[in-house]
């Protein structure tokens with residue numbers, strides 16, 4: 001029993017992402033990280049919001065913002081350079097103010113599991129995870145974010161009507177996620193999705209041709 005508890009603790013605390021920092025930020029990006037980021041931190045009373053986990057440079061997060069002007073769009077990303085790239089893209093270069101079309105964006109520059117600890121009662125209308133790190137080596141499999149424990153946690157955050165939308169071009173990870181779903185109550189609603197290509201997808205690191213999608217609900 002004790003061992004099981006420890007295992008549970010470990011899998012939810014193990015690092016699921018690669019780098020936190022890349023090359024040195026430009027002066028403007030550094031300014032935005034110090035001055036804008038704290039101002040657009042997500043609040044705990046944003047039920048109904050859309051969450052994107054691991055948004056990379058934020059192309060899809062911006063798309064979500066434009067497509068859903070009446071909703072709050074929350075992005076969680078531990079990689080500082082990705083966050084800085086998003087902040088730069090959503091602000092006016094002349095005065096560093098957030099452009100009107102992106103005023104609904106909120107950003108958390110850390111592991112989404114920390115955010116969800118503080119947001120225990122929040123129900124999101126949509127939770128997006130596009131191209132989660134595939135961790136292809138067997139010895140790294142434990143680093144995969146979308147294990148059944150995490151999927152069960154997400155399922156509590158979508159209530160009856162919300163959706164979890166997953167996309168990956170790593171087909172082995174896709175099948176692995178489907179296996180993990182057997183240990184949850186989540187159901188596959190569809191696998192069809194028409195969405196923009198993210199930076200990762202354009203680079204197509206997995207070497208396969210097309211991403212596969214899973215749209216899940218309770």
Ligand SMILES: C[S@@+](CC[C@H](N)C(=O)[O-])C[C@H]1O[C@@H](n2cnc3c(N)ncnc32)[C@H](O)[C@@H]1O
Nearest residue numbers: 016017054055056111112130131133198199200
């Ligand atoms: C392969 S990249 C894909 C980025 C982006 N979604 C795209 O398609 O271009 C996976 C991203 O997930 C982020 N990530 C991994 N674990 C995370 C976690 N626990 N919370 C939030 N983001 C995470 C990584 O930092 C990385 O930027």
